[in-house]
Each structure stands twice: as C-alpha cells, then as structure tokens.
Amino acid sequence: MTELVGFLVIDKPAGFTSHDVVAHIRRLVGKTVKVGHAGTLDPSATGVLPIALSSATRLIDQLVDARKGYLGVVRLGVQTTTDDREGEPMVTRPVPDITVAELEAVLAQFRGTIVQQPPVFSALHVDGQRAYTLARAGAEITLAARPVRIDQLMLVSYDPPDLVIAVECGKGVYIRALARDIGTALGCGGHLAALQRTFVGPFRLEQAIPLAELTDRASVIRHLVPPDIVLSDWPLLQLSAAEASRVRNGMAIPAGNLDATRARAHDPTGKLIALLHRDGAYWRPVKVFN
Incomplete structure (x- = not known):
C-alpha cells in the first residue's frame, strides 16, 4: 500500500472549520493515519489550509513561524461583536469621504511591528478556557x-464601503482585528466582511486543491506534496547508509564540511529521515522520522 506521508494543500471552502477539513480527510485515509492542519482558518474564510499526513505532522511546527498572505474585504461603517461578518452590529457610523491618499496614510500606520489586541471571539485561552467560549456565555x-x-x-x-487589502504577515496576526483597527483609525469603524488566505510559507493558492476533489484514498495520494517542501531553507545533508543507520537510532555523526547550524538529512534513497542541529564537531538528530 502506498505510504501516505506529505502535505495536502487545500483550498478551504467557506462554511467549513479547519477541523471539518481534517475530519473529511481522515475519513478517506483511515483512522490509523495521523492527520493535522497547519494554521486555523475561521469558518467563513477560504483559501490555503495545509494538511499534514503521517510523519509530516511532525513538521507542522515549521509552518507556525512561516509568513502568511491574505486578501481581505474591510467593510467600513459597522463594527461587530466578533470583528467580522459573523457577529452582531455594535456601532454603525456613516462612512466619510475618504481619498486614496488618506487611505494609504492610515494603512501605513499598520505596517511593520504593531501592537494588536486580539478579538474577544478567538481561540486564545483565558483561565483555561477558550476566549470565544467565555464570550458566548456573556x-x-x-x-x-x-x-x-x-x-x-x-x-x-476601494468601493465604499468596502476596502480590499492584501496582507503579508507573521504569526499571531488577526486580520479581523486589523480590519477593526483600520475602521477605527478612519473614524467610522469597520469589520472583516470576507477573507481568503493566499499562501502559507511555500504553499500557494494556485496549487491548492478544492476539498470536493478529494473523494477517496487514491485522490489523496495523487495530490500529496513531499514533506521536504517546508524545509526548503534548510541545507540538505545526504547521508551514507552507515550514517543514516546511526541517525535513525538517535546517534550523532561527524559534522563534516557543511557550514550550517541545522540541516535536513536524507538517506541514500533520498528519503527525509531526520532534522539535525550542529553541536560542535557533530550533527545531532533533533527529530527522527520513521
């Protein structure tokens, strides 16, 4: 049976949670295959959702710090309880006449490192509970x-009241909060009316597969992407059979001439077997893949 190891790049449809997508794929591949997602998307959002299978799930952490891209629609004039279209209107104000120059000046305030207050309806933990659970309870x-x-x-x-923005950002950014804060800076309030994620690290929307195209195990295998793609910025270390055997058993090997502090190790067949970190004159495995 073909080994199910790698990533699926899903174009998540609106109305599905990230967990819904994982559950759909798990039904296709069987309960014995590990399945996990890299980067939650709100149910109303669409776009790139990387799904890891089998040992590739151990590389999800490599995508946590990866840059992400979004295309968002900010609807000005209405602030909602959730900072997106799913919430109830809280404040409604007329949208003033705004020039493109004024919009650009406001957007400039949100580039670089900024301080952002997460939405109350978020998955962050508060006293051991999800913030959205507490918020829904009042x-x-x-x-x-x-x-x-x-x-x-x-x-x-910009077609009033809708402002379309393209965002590239690091981890932890809430586009809903960004939409809220842009509306506040413009003096009329606002919320996120639509969101599409355009990329996560190396995974782009152009390569994403509609979830409806995954109908059986064979279709999953057909669309698998090798796990190494998330390690493209790690130097490659090709091991001999003896070195691969040592690394597979968690043992260090001589560092050799590769000038780097970390590396991805392949066995003689080209298969990814470990992530290595340099410790003086030796490479030590920090993650070993079966």
Whole structure:
C-alpha cells in the first residue's frame, strides 16, 4: 500500500472549520493515519489550509513561524461583536469621504511591528478556557494586546464601503482585528466582511486543491506534496547508509564540511529521515522520522 506521508494543500471552502477539513480527510485515509492542519482558518474564510499526513505532522511546527498572505474585504461603517461578518452590529457610523491618499496614510500606520489586541471571539485561552467560549456565555473579558508583525499591507481597491487589502504577515496576526483597527483609525469603524488566505510559507493558492476533489484514498495520494517542501531553507545533508543507520537510532555523526547550524538529512534513497542541529564537531538528530 502506498505510504501516505506529505502535505495536502487545500483550498478551504467557506462554511467549513479547519477541523471539518481534517475530519473529511481522515475519513478517506483511515483512522490509523495521523492527520493535522497547519494554521486555523475561521469558518467563513477560504483559501490555503495545509494538511499534514503521517510523519509530516511532525513538521507542522515549521509552518507556525512561516509568513502568511491574505486578501481581505474591510467593510467600513459597522463594527461587530466578533470583528467580522459573523457577529452582531455594535456601532454603525456613516462612512466619510475618504481619498486614496488618506487611505494609504492610515494603512501605513499598520505596517511593520504593531501592537494588536486580539478579538474577544478567538481561540486564545483565558483561565483555561477558550476566549470565544467565555464570550458566548456573556462574560466580559479583555485580551492583552501583543506585538505582531505585518510585512506588507497594500490597498487593492476601494468601493465604499468596502476596502480590499492584501496582507503579508507573521504569526499571531488577526486580520479581523486589523480590519477593526483600520475602521477605527478612519473614524467610522469597520469589520472583516470576507477573507481568503493566499499562501502559507511555500504553499500557494494556485496549487491548492478544492476539498470536493478529494473523494477517496487514491485522490489523496495523487495530490500529496513531499514533506521536504517546508524545509526548503534548510541545507540538505545526504547521508551514507552507515550514517543514516546511526541517525535513525538517535546517534550523532561527524559534522563534516557543511557550514550550517541545522540541516535536513536524507538517506541514500533520498528519503527525509531526520532534522539535525550542529553541536560542535557533530550533527545531532533533533527529530527522527520513521
């Protein structure tokens, strides 16, 4: 039976949670295959959702710090309880006449490292519970603001009251909160009316597979991407059979001439077997894959 190891790049449809997508794929591949997702998307959002299978699930952490891209629609004039279209309107204000120059000046405030307060309806933990659970129960909670980084924030179009933005950012950024704060800075409030994730690290929307195309195990195998793709910035170390045997058993090997502090190790057949970190004159395995 073909080994199910690698990533699926899913174009998540609206109305599905990330866990819904995982459950769908697990039904196709069987309960014995590990399945996990890399990067939660809200149910109303669409776009790139990487799904890891088998030992590739151990590489999900390599995508946590990866840059992500989004295309979002900010609807000005209405602030909601959830900062997106799923919430109830809280405040409604008229949208003033805004020039493109004024929009660009406001967007400039949100580029680089900024301090962002997460939405109350989020999956962050508060006293051991999810914030959204407490918020739905009517509890008044305040989530601490935290620094996040927005590498790019571009104005795509403006057709009042909708402002379309393209965002590239690091981990921890809530596009819903960004939409809220842009509306606040413009003096009329706003919320996120639509969101599409365009990339996560090396995974792009152009290569994403509609979930409906995955109908059986064979279709999953057909669309698997090798796990090494998330390690493209790690130097490659090709091991001999003897070295591969040592690494598979958690043992160090001489570092050789590769000038690097980390490396991905392949066995003589080209299969990824471990992640290595340099310790003086030796490579030590930090993750070993069966």
